[in-house]
Amino acid sequence: DAGVIQSPRHEVTEMGQEVTLRCKPISGHNSLFWYRQTMMRGLELLIYFNNNVPIDDSGMPEDRFSAKMPNASFSTLKIQPSEPRDSAVYFCASSPTQAGDRGEQFFGPGTRLTVL
Amino acid sequence: AQSVTQLGSHVSVSEGALVLLRCNYSSSVPPYLFWYVQYPNQGLQLLLKYTSAATLVKGINGFEAEFKKSETSFHLTKPSAHMSDAAEYFCAVRGSGGYNKLIFGAGTRLAVHP
Numbered sequence: 001d002a003g004v005i006q007s008p009r010h011e012v013t014e015m016g017q018e019v020t021l022r023c024k025p026i027s028g029h030n031s032l033f034w035y036r037q038t039m040m041r042g043l044e045l046l047i048y049f050n051n052n053v054p055i056d057d058s059g060m061p062e063d064r065f066s067a068k069m070p071n072a073s074f075s076t077l078k079i080q081p082s083e084p085r086d087s088a089v090y091f092c093a094s095s096p097t098q099a100g101d102r103g104e105q106f107f108g109p110g111t112r113l114t115v116l
Numbered sequence: 117a118q119s120v121t122q123l124g125s126h127v128s129v130s131e132g133a134l135v136l137l138r139c140n141y142s143s144s145v146p147p148y149l150f151w152y153v154q155y156p157n158q159g160l161q162l163l164l165k166y167t168s169a170a171t172l173v174k175g176i177n178g179f180e181a182e183f184k185k186s187e188t189s190f191h192l193t194k195p196s197a198h199m200s201d202a203a204e205y206f207c208a209v210r211g212s213g214g215y216n217k218l219i220f221g222a223g224t225r226l227a228v229h230p
Contacts, residue, residue: 004159043220050215103218105160106162108159110159
């Protein structure tokens, strides 16, 4: 398996622009997580889905952030409009949640976002 | 509710010395515990996990961790540090409510010097 795939790996944009980050989870995994990592705040859980349904979005910082999971193999995190303080590395992770699993999450390589 | 505390945001050791990274957890249910490693400019990678089997868990790259219920600890150790071990290490506990949500500690950055 190719693992969790994220695109783009790097994104540089200007303040006010819309940014869309993409994630393809590992096939067969039915939970998907979006994280943000910064030096100041560390690793933050933004939102997670189970069977394509958002379960908890309490970590989403503002209404400018939105996430969707239209099917089991694709999720997006959108920021509109973007601001310099959104600059961070965004990680996607997936996990199987079948009976007997042990709770491990598998992380993608991340998208480094820079908002100028 | 579950929580994790990692003692020491930065740890520095000499090459060949013992590595000890501390993690204490709080959990209202028997915990599933994890250590992840993050190398520079990479995602998090699972080092090892405890899921109520043996209390001494062996992971990749010579790391191991011991689950001590009486101390609510899950410290990570490696007998002899290598330069390639320099990275950030995260301890995590599985959250309640299913879905495999993980509660992460703040991380410990390990530096290894010659």
